[in-house]
Amino acid sequence: MKKYLLFFTFPCFFLFPMMFVYQSSLFGSPQSLTEENDYGTMGPVSFKKRSKHFQLKTCKSLVSQMNTSIPILLIDVVFLQMLEKESCETCIGKPIKIGVDVKHLSATWILEDPRFEVLYFTNESAKDYLDFRSDPRKIIPKKFPTRWVGNVEVPNNIKMFVGFWQRAKFAECLNLHIPRAGAKVRMPARPSSAVLARLRDEIIENEMFPFLNGGTLLGWYRECSVIPHTQDMDISVFAEDYNSGFVEKMERNDSSFMIRRKFGMTNDSFELTLAPKDGFRVFIDVFLMYPGIENGTVTHHWVGGVSPDGTKYKYTYPVYDPWCAADLHGHIFWVTCTPNEKIVKEYGKLWYLDHLTSKYSWNSSGKNVKRNGKWTKEQMKEVYKVFKG
Numbered sequence: 182m183k184k185y186l187l188f189f190t191f192p193c194f195f196l197f198p199m200m201f202v203y204q205s206s207l208f209g210s211p212q213s214l215t216e217e218n219d220y221g222t223m224g225p226v227s228f229k230k231r232s233k234h235f236q237l238k239t240c241k242s243l244v245s246q247m248n249t250s251i252p253i254l255l256i257d258v259v260f261l262q263m264l265e266k267e268s269c270e271t272c273i274g275k276p277i278k279i280g281v282d283v284k285h286l287s288a289t290w291i292l293e294d295p296r297f298e299v300l301y302f303t304n305e306s307a308k309d310y311l312d313f314r315s316d317p318r319k320i321i322p323k324k325f326p327t328r329w330v331g332n333v334e335v336p337n338n339i340k341m342f343v344g345f346w347q348r349a350k351f352a353e354c355l356n357l358h359i360p361r362a363g364a365k366v367r368m369p370a371r372p373s374s375a376v377l378a379r380l381r382d383e384i385i386e387n388e389m390f391p392f393l394n395g396g397t398l399l400g401w402y403r404e405c406s407v408i409p410h411t412q413d414m415d416i417s418v419f420a421e422d423y424n425s426g427f428v429e430k431m432e433r434n435d436s437s438f439m440i441r442r443k444f445g446m447t448n449d450s451f452e453l454t455l456a457p458k459d460g461f462r463v464f465i466d467v468f469l470m471y472p473g474i475e476n477g478t479v480t481h482h483w484v485g486g487v488s489p490d491g492t493k494y495k496y497t498y499p500v501y502d503p504w505c506a507a508d509l510h511g512h513i514f515w516v517t518c519t520p521n522e523k524i525v526k527e528y529g530k531l532w533y534l535d536h537l538t539s540k541y542s543w544n545s546s547g548k549n550v551k552r553n554g555k556w557t558k559e560q561m562k563e564v565y566k567v568f569k570g
């Protein structure tokens with residue numbers, strides 16, 4: 182009896198796949214089948230029109246049929262993408278992945294519920310991410326728009342949420358002890374990480390996914406912190422994801438950051454230096470990272486730099502893979518999944534030794550930096566902008 186009820190309440194998950202298996206074994210190829218099935222059972226109505234109506238109804242009712250007595254978060258990327266396309270009739274026949282806060286660990290019945298595949302997460306107030314007890318461990322930012330359908334929390338911006346999930350695999354830092362006798366701290370780790378997290382959120386709101394690089398990546402990986410004598414922080418965004426709305430908003434004063442420097446063109450060596458308008462003062466360099474294409478394949482990635490005299494520099498990395506997530510003083514940041522490889526390329530084999538910022542030349546110390554031509558005097562008027570503030 183109970184099983185029958187389930188069939189009727191959740192036709193998409195159970196009935197559909199069953200029909201599929203049944204019919205495909207009878208008639209062969211699944212593709213011709215779906216169509217035959219639609220026409221066969223519902224008569225000669227316009228296929229497009231009817232299926233749209235059908236889809237809309239199915240998606241909505243599916244979500245409302247997921248209601249439970251404890252709050253759950255829909256995290257099933259495949260299902261969410263179908264929801265976005267309003268085409269839930271192609272349900273996958275698997276239970277839907279949901280996130281449940283560990284504070285509801287005692288509600289063990291949810292584990293028996295055939296509608297769901299449960300992934301527990303912790304939601305600590307001192308951290309700005311949800312920490313999933315999956316294997317491998319995954320973390321995603323806490324802050325994303327959602328709506329509630331009963332007790333079901335549904336992410337609103339599916340593209341953003343899927344982007345979080347693609348970058349969720351947790352990466353560990355080494356936490357090496359770096360001896361530094363009495364050196365002055367220019368960059369206190371906690372407030373500077375908090376400002377970087379604020380910028381991260383603004384960049385995410387502008388539909389981009391920033392990742393740590395340069396000295397900030399090195400500090401995170403080596404020390405699980407921020408190198409104290411550094412003068413700025415570094416993050417990158419893939420050039421193909423660049424959204425000019427981000428800079429336009431800052432230029433309209435519609436941001437909590439201001440532009441201090443803007444170098445290059447968005448298609449070549451683009452770099453911004455930003456500073457927060459209030460709170461702890463820290464300069465953050467945002468680089469666009471470009472694919473290095475040779476003979477039609479991406480063989481490396483690079484970011485640019487420029488001297489006041491117009492000399493351009495190229496910092497080259499192995500093909501970049503910013504699909505992992507890390508903790509920096511309670512804040513989530515995306516990082517390369519192969520930090521050792523990237524850091525050796527930039528800082529050399531002795532990367533684990535401290536190199537004083539005062540003795541580090543931005544355009545010659547890196548092992549991965551090469552001159553890359555020169556902007557003309559005329560171009561420099563456009564590509565080298567320094568603002569005061």
Ligand SMILES: *[C@@H]1O[C@H](CO)[C@@H](O)[C@H](O)[C@H]1NC(C)=O
Pocket residue numbers: 254282304305306311323
């Ligand atoms: C995490 O906790 C915060 C309160 O600290 C709450 O607003 C938020 O909804 C929680 N997120 C989830 C997914 O449970």
Ligand SMILES: *[C@@H]1O[C@H](CO)[C@@H](O)[C@H](O)[C@H]1NC(C)=O
Pocket residue numbers: 248249250251330331332
């Ligand atoms: C969802 O379930 C809760 C708890 O059983 C109930 O209070 C609520 O009214 C339900 N909401 C919807 C939309 O069904």
Ligand SMILES: *[C@@H]1O[C@H](CO)[C@@H](O)[C@H](O)[C@H]1NC(C)=O
Pocket residue numbers: 434
């Ligand atoms: C920028 O916006 C802030 C409020 O966010 C305001 O206090 C400030 O005066 C504005 N600055 C300019 C130059 O418009």
Ligand SMILES: *[C@@H]1O[C@H](CO)[C@@H](O)[C@H](O)[C@H]1NC(C)=O
Pocket residue numbers: 446448449
């Ligand atoms: C970048 O765009 C400008 C025009 O905005 C063009 O003149 C220049 O050649 C482009 N540079 C590259 C490397 O594609």
Ligand SMILES: *[C@@H]1O[C@H](CO)[C@@H](O)[C@H](O)[C@H]1NC(C)=O
Pocket residue numbers: 475476
């Ligand atoms: C690109 O192709 C050319 C000619 O086919 C070859 O000489 C060259 O070595 C190739 N370069 C790389 C990086 O594969």
Ligand SMILES: *[C@@H]1O[C@H](CO)[C@@H](O)[C@H](O)[C@H]1NC(C)=O
Pocket residue numbers: 488489492544545
């Ligand atoms: C590095 O940049 C400085 C200016 O910041 C310049 O004087 C120097 O010549 C540059 N070095 C190289 C190797 O390009």
